[in-house]
């Protein structure tokens with residue numbers, strides 16, 4: 444059908460993952476677009492481990508960003524936007540030891556064997572998460588996460604948690620390539636706390652409050668840039 448094209452069909456078109464909204468359209472409280480405001484909409488899920496999300500500044504005002512939702516969905520979750528913090532305490536606001544924190548990393552295939560999550564301390568696999576009090580997620584694309592790593596070398600003192608993205612994606616029903624920040628956190632908490640309900644709540648909230656509004660915004664953008672052709 445002439446004039447029709449799919450999202451992402453042209454290299455110079457932005458993808459839904461990169462779609463941004465103007466800061467003037469952000470809700471002053473939750474930071475999300477006013478048409479997809481989260482205020483008073485999200486029921487918090489209880490969990491044991493504290494969650495801190497370090498958000499790369501370029502992630503703010505993206506339709507698909509899930510950090511603001513995570514801050515409301517997880518009962519103990521702080522989101523900090525920036526590029527560097529002088530130490531762990533400055534980043535997390537808590538005086539816990541580095542060994543009490545673990546940073547989430549998404550490894551390639553087979554990184555965790557047949558396990559959904561693998562906790563490591565100084566590179567060595569540790570079989571349980573005993574002593575762990577909090578998890579840290581880096582919010583940004585691959586390159587932005589890499590930047591956060593090298594700008595915050597104190598992260599290396601923390602434990603790491605590798606997620607098995609194949610298993611994760613089957614549960615969360617997202618693309619195989621990876622997980623959103625909120626899904627990675629939900630997946631991790633669900634497994635470490637043996638509470639599958641956390642992941643179910645995460646997937647449902649992510650779909651309702653981020654994916655569906657983002658897709659709707661993308662369709663509007665598509666219709667606008669398609670000019671007089673319009674939707675078929």
Ligand SMILES: [Zn+2]
Pocket residue numbers: 470471472473474475480481482
């Ligand atoms: Zn709001």
